[in-house]
Amino acid sequence: MTTTYDEPFGPEYLRPAQAPCPHCPCCSALLCEKGRNSVMQCHGHVADPETVAIVSACPCSAETTRGTHAWRVAQIRVVKHATEQPLPKAAEQVLRALAGAESFEDPTGELRGLRARQYADGHEDMWRITRLGRRYLLALEEPRYSSAVHVNSVDVKTRTAKVVVLGWHMGREVTVLADFLAQATGLDLTNLPGRYLDAKVNLGAADPDDLVLTRIQMPAPVTEDHVAARPLWAAKGGAQ
Template identity: 45%
Template structure:
C-alpha cells in the first residue's frame, strides 16, 4: 500500500527527571535556569502537569526563580513594604507566635509569598525571613566586578569588593543587563556598582540589587589588578 506522506516519525522518549515525578530531565534542566520555570516551556496541554515542579520552583535554592525571588522580596522590603499591621504579624510569626487576623491581614503576607499555612496554622516562609532581613539590615553601594557569564544557565559570577573579594557570587545575568542596560557580551571584566547587604555570613544570603555602571576603583586596572 502506498504511503503518500511517508512513514510516521515518532520522537524518541526522553528520560524522566529523577528529582520529580512530572517532567523529563531535559525540561527540568531548562526550567531550573529559566524565570519561566518548567511550566513556561511546555504547551498548554502539559502545563498543569508540570505546574509547581520543585526542580524550578522559587522555593528551591539556586534555581533562577529562587534567585529572582530573593531580589524581588528585598526590593519590596526597601521600596514598597507591606503595611504596619502586616509587618507586625510577620514579626510575630518569625518569633514563633500565632497570627490572629487570618481574614484581613494574613492574606497580605500570603499573596506576597511571605506567609503560608502549614497544618492549618499560619507560618512565615523563607522569603518572609528574607523580607525582614532586608527591612532591618544595612544595604549600601559596593563595587562589583563581573568575572564571567554563562549563557546556558543565564548566570554571571561577580566579585563583591566589600564582602569577600576572593569568593565569587552567582547572580542572574538578566538582572545585571536589565538594571544596567549593558549588553551581555560586554559584561565579563566590567566594573559595576550594586547595592548589597555585605554583613551577611554566606553567599546564599547576599542579595545584590540595582546594578549600574561605575568608574574603576582608585588604584585598579581594567584586568582587576592593582595598578602599578
C-alpha cells in the same frame, strides 16, 4: 520522466523518548535543566495544558528551591520590597507574630495581603510564615552597603554571571542573574565581562548565594574634581 509513489501506510516517526529527571517524577532531565535556568520554570516551557498541570509543581525549578532562577528572582523581589517599599506596620506586626508563633489579631485583614505576596500561607487558625516571609523580615534588619562588583564572566546559555563582590570577598565568585545586570546598566550580556559595577549588597551574608545585589549601576566616572579631592596620601600612592 519521474515516477512518484504514495505511501499512505509508511513508517510512523516517533519522537525519541527523553531521559527522565533523576530529581523529580514529573519532568524530563532536559525540561528541568531549562526550568532551573529560566524564570518561567518548567511549566513555562511546555504548551499542552495537561502537561502544564503535571509539571507546575516541579521542585527542580520552583522559587522555593535554592539556586533556581525563580528562587534568585524571588530573593531580589523580597529584598527590594523590604528596603525600598516596606509593608505597613500593621502587616509587619502580623508577620512578626507568625514568625514567633505568637497569638495576634488581624482586624485590618493583613493576612490576605501577606498570602498574596507569599509571605504567609494557610487559612483561619492554621496560618504560618513562609520562607519568603522570613527573608523579608531578615531584609528589614540586615545592613546593606555599597560595594564595587566586578563581572568575571557571563554564561549566555544559562543567563547567569560570575561576579566578585569586592566588599564581601576579593576572590570568591558569586552567581547572579546576568539579565538583571544588563537591565540596570543598559549593556548587552556580551559586554558585561570585565566591567566594574556598583551595587547595594548585604555584605554580612555567609553564603555567596545569599548575597542579593540591588541598585546596580555603572560607577560614576572619575573627574578632575574627584582627583583634586583625594587625600594627600592617596595622591602619593597609599597610606603612610
